[in-house]
Amino acid sequence: MSGSSPRPSYAALFRIPHARRTVAAALTGRLSYGLVSLALMLTTGHATGSLAVAGAVMALFGAASVFLSPARAALVDRHGARRALIPMASLYAGLLTAFAVTAWRPGAPALVIGALAIAAGACTPPLGPTMRTVWSQLVPDERLLQRAYGLDGVLEEILFVSGPLVVGAVVQWAPPAAAVLLSALLVWSGTLAFVLSPVVAGARPAPVKSCRSRRRWQGGRALAQPVVVALGVGLSLGAVDLLVLAFAEQHHHRAGAVAWVLAALSLGSALGGLLNGAVDWRLSPGVRLPLTACGLGLALFGAALAPGLGALTVAVACAGFFVAPALTTAYLIADASVPPGIRTQAGAWVNTAVNAGGSGGAAGVGLLVGRLPLGWCFVISGAVSLTAALVSVRTGWTARSSTPPTAAGAHRAAVSERGTDPGEEADRSRV
Template identity: 65%
Template sequence: MYAAVLRTPYALRTFGAALLGRLSYGTVSLSLMLAVKAATGSYAVAGTVMAVFGAASVLLSPLRAKFIDRYGPRRALTPMALAYAVLLAVLAAVIWRPGVPGWLLVVLALLAGAATPPLGPTMRTVWSQLLPDRRLLQRAYSIDGVAEELLFVSGPLLVGVLVLFAPAAFGVAMSAGLVAVGTLVFVASPVVGAVAPAARQHRQRAKVVGRIKRPVIVTLGVGIALGAADLLVLAFVEDSGRADAAAWVLAALSAGSAVGGLVNGTVDWRLPARTRLTLLAFGLAAALGAAALAPGLLALAGAAACVGLFVAPALTTAYLIADDAVDPGLRTQAGAWVNTAVNAGSSGGTAGVGLLVGHLPLPVCFAAAAVAPLVAGLVTMVRRRVPKPVPVTASSPSGV
């Protein structure tokens, strides 16, 4: 089933290059945090640097995607990726040894985050061009989502091995190399070069966000739930006296997401994508609510796996809806908005539930986290009702 996707001309080569570049996103965060802490000796500085880097990367993603759509991947993505790689290399150089001022690291992190190349949204635009068959495109998005999930799991593991033999700053430098090489190979693909700039295709400036409210709302709810779940798992295992078990519980969530994504890609759905997205939001809320009843670590791991089952299918379906809602030349922006929603939601969910933990019992916190995808699903069910015109009769003169 998935072989048909990867056998498409240029698909495997292009996808492999994109994954190589995106591996940088799985390695850079942990490397940068460890390196800044080692260079400054301050968790406060490390936290500030990471917050600035993450905020610039996430919040400016739609703007960078707009440049991709307007000028094409080769003209826009290449300078972005090279600027990002250079800034990461500079960061690696200045934090290689202790003594660097914190303000300099914050400035460099802000610039690097602002230049983060949107490889994921661009690859999904390429998938849309490669696979006009919507069933194959659904499979492509599913395998793309699962692969991205694995990158964010394997990236920190790779950094954990590297720091045994080299300074954490080496991981930052490695991240720079990964994104530079991956992007250059990616844009060299003929199918990437065939993605025409939107400026040449469309004279109308469509309002992207207005057309993709449904997937953005749901993925925001999914992101809030995921961010909250990560922190709640840590709190749960600490209360159980088994802090080392956090990695296994979160791995169960990732495994569930991978399984759900692969299964979703193989099903020839008859339900409309918008209906599926709403049901997936409800399923995620129910699974997260069930985690509130977990009596121990084993049950929590099972509940986490069930939560994961809905994550990748929800994101895949959201990307498909966003693709269909906009003109072809605006797909990168549409995908970036969905991506921004889930990432911003994750940060907000972590911060929000952090205010609750310690003040409320953990089961109540799990139930509170389930509210976000539940409300998101309910919101998507609301349809604006256009009032029917009142018929004009003899007793109802026109103009009244």
């Protein structure tokens, strides 16, 4: 955008042809992910009568989904969204349906349920990374792309808050397996509508232009900074969920109070994401990223000093304020650091880092709770985020000093310097 042109707003995103249709379709599919974890856990517990089995099945499903995410994203980059996502969504929805049918009534064999959960997790369509890749193709202006990623993060927060509420409504009238069926229907119909959108259907895979650029990306230097911060944020957030529960129990609050504290975390993240997207930052993303991770760590230090649930809620909301900006900035750096042909994989690596960190943080703090005072547990969770910020400064400096800019990064830098993109109108007309 030129210096005299108005600052791009969130509304400008939806003036892009077919953007509203594409976003709505992607959100429909991604709502499935807000439902599926709780739905699978409740269904497994109902079918087997064992919370231990339910927890194990959830861990297996989550591991298959998280750690295979970059491999599934590579299929999208290589073959295009339509050819990769439709088979993945069909397999995923079919396996969830088989899971629901098998576990509809009590007495289902735990081994069969576990096998179906692992297989379903392995096929989870990477709708989030693919949607962010679509945004990066639609929006050549970095300021507007920042708003797109910020809005995407806020909408994702809303999905993961509303998903369990939908499951709660379903189980009032039907067995928990019905919520698994609903999740399958949402992901299949949403993915189909997404790939049939003119924006996605008309896109073609962007080949990596040289073996040299592919080798440079595979070396990991370009993605080290965003992945390190995403991992640290995930570790801290995974710890917070369990620490809030332990705090409520220690102060003799009802379990329902935990939901309000975690809702404050999501609300803070949503507000932080919207504000981050609306500000025209003078600091580069590589500088902002460790600062947001530091903000999260310091807010968790504040949570360690909370005398009661009200103060803890405020501290957790302040921590949430830095979550969406940190992840949005990580996605921006990942997108600009790799060749166009592997953007979906880059976003998937950031996703994998934050999700794996969440699981690791919950497991790690579970070993500390009861052995250390809760205040120290909050301090340790904040220190993890601060450590990630410090490590990311080093990794970011190393990547910038040793890796020449990719075509994507050079293009964004050129657009930022010139203020306009001479191919913008032509690109918009094609979608």
